[in-house]
Amino acid sequence: xxxxxxxxxxxxxxxxxxxxxxxxxxxxxxxxxxxxxxxxxxxxxxxxxxxxxxxxxxxxxxxxxxxxxxxxxxxxxxxxxxxxxxxxxxxxxxxxxxxxxxxxxxxxxxxxxxxxxxxxxxxxxxxxxxxxxxxxxxxxxxxxxxxxxxxxxxxxxxxxxx
Amino acid sequence: xxxxxxxxxxxxxxxxxxxxxxxxxxxxxxxxxxxxxxxxxxxxxxxxxxxxxxxxxxxxxxxxxxxxxxxxxxxxxxxxxxxxxxxxxxxxxxxxxxxxxxxxxxxxxxxxxxxxxxxxxxxxxxxxxxxxxxxxxxxxxxxxxxxxxxxxxxxxxxxxxxxxxxxxxxxxxxxxxxxxxxxxxxxxxxxxxxxxxxxxxxxxxxxxxxxxxxxxxxxxxxxxxxxxxxxxxxxxxxxxxxxxxxxxxxxxxxxxxxxxxxxxxxxxxxxxxxxxxxxxxxxxxxxxxxxxxxxxxxxxxxxxxxxxxxxxxxxxxxxxxxxxxxxxxxxxxxxxxxxxxxxxxxxxxxxxxxxxxxxxxxxxxxxxxxxxxxxxxxxxxxxxxxxxxxxxxxxxxxxxxxxxxxxxxxxxxxxxxxxxxxxxxxxxxxxxxxxxxxxxxxxxxxxxxxxxxxxxxxxxxxxxxxxxxxxxxxxxxxxxxxxxxxxxxxxxxxxxxxxxxxxxxxxxxxxxxxxxxxxxxxxxxxxxxxxxxxxxxxxxxxxxxx
Numbered sequence: 001x002x003x004x005x006x007x008x009x010x011x012x013x014x015x016x017x018x019x020x021x022x023x024x025x026x027x028x029x030x031x032x033x034x035x036x037x038x039x040x041x042x043x044x045x046x047x048x049x050x051x052x053x054x055x056x057x058x059x060x061x062x063x064x065x066x067x068x069x070x071x072x073x074x075x076x077x078x079x080x081x082x083x084x085x086x087x088x089x090x091x092x093x094x095x096x097x098x099x100x101x102x103x104x105x106x107x108x109x110x111x112x113x114x115x116x117x118x119x120x121x122x123x124x125x126x127x128x129x130x131x132x133x134x135x136x137x138x139x140x141x142x143x144x145x146x147x148x149x150x151x152x153x154x155x156x157x158x159x160x161x162x
Numbered sequence: 163x164x165x166x167x168x169x170x171x172x173x174x175x176x177x178x179x180x181x182x183x184x185x186x187x188x189x190x191x192x193x194x195x196x197x198x199x200x201x202x203x204x205x206x207x208x209x210x211x212x213x214x215x216x217x218x219x220x221x222x223x224x225x226x227x228x229x230x231x232x233x234x235x236x237x238x239x240x241x242x243x244x245x246x247x248x249x250x251x252x253x254x255x256x257x258x259x260x261x262x263x264x265x266x267x268x269x270x271x272x273x274x275x276x277x278x279x280x281x282x283x284x285x286x287x288x289x290x291x292x293x294x295x296x297x298x299x300x301x302x303x304x305x306x307x308x309x310x311x312x313x314x315x316x317x318x319x320x321x322x323x324x325x326x327x328x329x330x331x332x333x334x335x336x337x338x339x340x341x342x343x344x345x346x347x348x349x350x351x352x353x354x355x356x357x358x359x360x361x362x363x364x365x366x367x368x369x370x371x372x373x374x375x376x377x378x379x380x381x382x383x384x385x386x387x388x389x390x391x392x393x394x395x396x397x398x399x400x401x402x403x404x405x406x407x408x409x410x411x412x413x414x415x416x417x418x419x420x421x422x423x424x425x426x427x428x429x430x431x432x433x434x435x436x437x438x439x440x441x442x443x444x445x446x447x448x449x450x451x452x453x454x455x456x457x458x459x460x461x462x463x464x465x466x467x468x469x470x471x472x473x474x475x476x477x478x479x480x481x482x483x484x485x486x487x488x489x490x491x492x493x494x495x496x497x498x499x500x501x502x503x504x505x506x507x508x509x510x511x512x513x514x515x516x517x518x519x520x521x522x523x524x525x526x527x528x529x530x531x532x533x534x535x536x537x538x539x540x541x542x543x544x545x546x547x548x549x550x551x552x553x554x555x556x557x558x559x560x561x562x563x564x565x566x567x568x569x570x571x572x573x574x575x576x577x578x579x580x581x582x583x584x585x586x587x588x589x590x591x592x593x594x595x596x597x598x599x600x601x602x603x604x605x606x607x608x609x610x611x612x613x614x615x616x617x618x619x620x621x622x623x624x625x626x627x628x629x630x631x632x633x634x635x636x637x638x639x640x641x642x643x644x645x646x647x648x649x650x651x652x653x654x655x656x657x658x659x660x661x662x663x664x665x666x667x668x669x670x671x672x673x674x675x676x677x678x679x680x681x682x683x684x685x686x687x688x689x690x691x692x693x694x695x696x697x698x699x700x701x702x703x704x705x706x707x708x
Binding site for chain 2: 031032033036037039040088089090091094143147150154158159
């Protein structure tokens with residue numbers, strides 16, 4: 001069924017987005033609000049993928065990994081964070097933040113629209129579980145999009161004019 | 163209020179505070195929660211009010227929007243669930259909810275315990291929501307006092323000193339921006355309205371990045387009052403940051419300044435200030451300022467003119483000369499806005515002891531300033547700080563009704579761990595104001611509270627082997643404070659340190675030398691995503707005998 005493949009793709013997109021948020025936080029550890037909120041969003045995305053797991057399996061697809069970073073990723077994360085605390089004290093870090101927020105905005109937007117598509121499909125398939133999960137999660141993803149947008153509006157003027 | 167507790171017809175008192183303060187000792191229900199869990203306990207109280215039918219549903223339907231999302235959000239917060247998060251008894255939550263639910267009149271009073279704790283705006287809104295659900299606002303004995311910490315904090319909010327547009331104007335409303343542009347005769351593009359105001363923590367972040375190179379600090383003392391002082395000091399000390407400080411005394415911050423402007427204080431200058439209850443006072447000059455000191459307003463106008471700031475017709479941007487001219491410009495600016503000063507002139511203020519803008523009471527008819535074209539803000543998502551747009555806001559169709567905003571409980575970003583097992587809360591003593599720049603120079607106040615201290619519960623003190631008055635070392639991932647221990651009624655697992663103390667009267671003057679004693683050595687760089695206020699009551703620390 002095509003819906004199954006859409007759901008499996010969505011679960012993968014959520015894990016990729018979790019990774020994007022985790023990296024965004026690590027790369028901008030000296031921007032404290034970005035750091036804290038990105039970590040929360042990374043957990044939220046991993047949670048979305050977790051909610052999709054039984055549905056993906058029900059459609060006879062293989063669910064993607066658990067979304068927790070492996071040892072290598074954890075070490076790299078710590079390196080990114082330490083480096084960003086040093087680099088974060090240079091003016092270029094403002095522009096880097098704009099660029100990374102822009103990227104995460106686009107990924108979140110893409111994930112959001114996939115939720116909408118799956119939500120529509122769930123209704124046509126009368127899949128109550130998927131309908132409930134997608135109606136709840138798409139609101140949270142929409143908020144992630146709006147968050148990235150709010151942050152971009154805040155930091156772009158300073159980064160571009162400094 | 164405290165007097166009435168000892169008189170006839172005693173009102174009931176509910177207090178939420180991890181410390182057993184003098185107020186908490188008088189309470190009928192004292193919820194000594196873990197700091198950082200305000201939203202959990204408030205969500206539970208609200209859930210109880212709804213479950214037991216202690217709300218005025220008719221009033222809620224007519225005067226608010228967002229009730230359904232409130233019901234849905236608080237649903238998981240049974241007293242048992244909240245009690246576990248907050249570390250208190252579920253029965254105490256029920257008892258407090260019953261007191262709130264059975265009250266015929268209800269006054270709610272909020273200050274830094276809410277604003278500087280984790281999920282600050284979420285908690286502040288839930289306090290408002292309690293009064294809204296009970297329909298208790300705008301009548302005698304029924305209201306909310308979201309207090310300010312200082313008598314001038316109200317008027318700085320109104321005038322825009324916190325970065326907001328003057329007179330509660332909305333940066334997302336082009337008409338509001340045009341009004342200001344017309345008042346000041348400038349192009350609307352000259353007025354920054356591309357995003358939410360840049361808050362102090364963000365300004366310091368830009369300075370840390372080196373993208374702000376000039377910082378003028380007026381009448382405040384970030385080298386003591388902001389979180390994570392090692393970081394703040396390193397920013398203020400940057401070679402590429404030119405720091406100007408205007409203050410009446412040589413503060414810790416002034417030690418980092420490239421230029422210091424000696425400023426006149428109250429009694430040495432004339433001007434108005436406004437209290438949290440909207441009372442406008444005129445405070446007139448009694449003595450000449452000493453030496454070269456001048457009033458802040460005078461310094462600003464002189465500076466603006468020397469910079470050659472002009473309006474769009476080439477006239478000086480700052481046209482005012484006297485205090486009264488400045489104030490009259492503010493009356494014109496605030497006309498028609500929620501804080502309307504247009505009818506309150508110096509003449510009227512000289513007549514009595516003060517005049518409230520908006521009259522004695524607001525919201526008497528249960529109508530609120532929430533029409534989209536009038537509202538000061540389109541609101542935020544309280545958990546993420548997402549700024550809602552005009553479109554988001556119009557969907558709610560508040561149109562004179564109160565907007566009920568609500569958040570779920572989220573754990574704080576820094577929770578106690580094996581390494582740092584205690585929760586830190588900073589706060590005040592009655593004897594000092596802010597960073598003691600004035601009160602520390604008043605002999606009686608200085609004698610009453612000469613040094614900082616560390617409050618511990620009896621159980622924690624005995625576990626640590628610390629006795630009353632013994633010196634302890636408190637450490638967080640960011641710094642250290644050493645001060646004598648006081649064994650008080652603070653909640654187990656919580657450490658309280660007053661934030662007033664710094665270093666201006668110590669040998670170094672700028673920072674800790676032999677005696678690290680500013681509470682903000684320990685605090686975390688984090689702020690509420692909506693209000694942007696730093697979270698001074700949200701850090702993990704360890705304690706050991708010094």
